[in-house]
Amino acid sequence: MLKPTILKLLNEQIALEDYSANLYLAMSSWCGHQKLSGSARFLEAHSDDEHSHMRKLFTYVNETGAMARIGALDEPPYEFGSINDVFEKTFEHEKFITAKINALVDACLEEKDYSTFNFLQWYVAEQHEEEHLFRSILDMIEIIGLDGRGLFLVDKEIGKMSNKV
Known part of the structure; x- marks a missing residue:
């Protein structure tokens, strides 16, 4: 069974991954509206990828005997100044997610939850790639x-x- 601290952080990460999927979908819509079909396609595929990250966490939590929770999500922004603005915001968001994953890994070490620590190594590598x-x-x-x-x-x-996402 997961310790309460780890369960809380994992459920927060589930919500963050879900938000990321919505953020990239909103960015995809903006790009499509700007006639930037390549960027729209890429960001839509990236949204699907983020959703799969959320599902992976969701499944892990449930497999431990704990209960995964889907938290309320903030509405993502839907207006951007340029394609550069979209990808600047995306890069900043990914750095934020990396910091959250690293904090979760630190908490696992503090709590001596080596199973979750091991599970999260995939996310550590994924964030480097992102x-x-x-x-x-x-x-x-x-x-x-x-x-x-x-x-x-x-x-x-x-x-x-978009084929590499």
Whole structure:
């Protein structure tokens, strides 16, 4: 059975992963509205990926004999200034999620919950990949730029990444 501290943190992480899925879906909608179909497709796929992260946590909690809870979710933002703004906010959000996962891992060590610690190693590695992915998108935007055909090229390249999510 999970200790109350760990269960509380896992349920909070479930809600955060669910929020992430909604955030990326809202960003996908904004991109679609801006005629950025590659970015919309990428962010929709990323939303599905975040939802699967939530389900993985949900299943783990239930398999321990505890009860996973779905908390109330805040409405994600749905207005953005540019495609760069979308991916800046995405990168910042992923760094926030990394900090939350790291705090959860720390709590597992403090509570000597090595089973949950082991389970969370996948998330630690996943967050490294997520931060790298979004940093590379921001780097691409900086290198290519968004003037003239740059926006078209950036969107096209981001769309190609939807197969890698």
